[in-house]
Amino acid sequence: MSNRVRQQAILRLVRDRAISTQAGLVEALREEGHDVVQTTVSRDVQELGLAKVRAPSGRLVYAAPGADDADRRHAIGVAMRRYATGVERAGALVVVTTPSGYASALAQAIDEGRHPTIAGTIAGDNTIFVASRNGTSVAALADELRQYLEKD
Structure with a gap:
């Protein structure tokens, strides 16, 4: 072959x-x-x-390399629905809350999803700080992450 x-x-x-x-x-x-x-x-x-x-x-x-952005966003959405309990804007960051012990798993999924407007995450036990890339609206990113929680 x-x-x-x-x-x-x-x-x-x-x-x-x-x-x-x-x-x-x-x-x-x-x-x-x-x-x-x-x-x-x-x-x-x-x-x-x-x-x-x-x-x-x-x-x-x-x-395969170059996985489609829609696939990556879908994976982030699945992880958000599985682990997140809330999303809110806090100054220059988006704060995502989870049940105790789940923040790290969700932060890892977000980081591995390589969302084009997310620079990175910092996770505690039940809270994640999500930093947006320069030029990205924090409010728009918070709205997008919040919408993942509303989808079936």
Whole structure:
């Protein structure tokens, strides 16, 4: 099997399935009849620039580089609905509240989602400070994060 065919199969698999390990990729490729070893898959992962992203399930899975902004925002929305209990603007920051012990998990999901208007987060036990990028309206960011809580 050619390098190109195998790498196209990998891209299709990570798009269609939640695969979190190289061993999982090897297994999925073998199920489709590709004869591969983990060292080859490891090289393919590096060459393709695959990254681990948080799936809606909360699990880290492989994704192709340049994941679509809509996918990233969806992942952030899923995490917000799972963990957040409130959102409010506080000066130059957005404050997101969670039940005790969940702020870190939500902050990590927000950071890994690489939202284009979020510079970063700082998490405590039940509170997250979300800093917007320069030129971004804090009020608009707070409204967007609040809207995630209102969606089904």
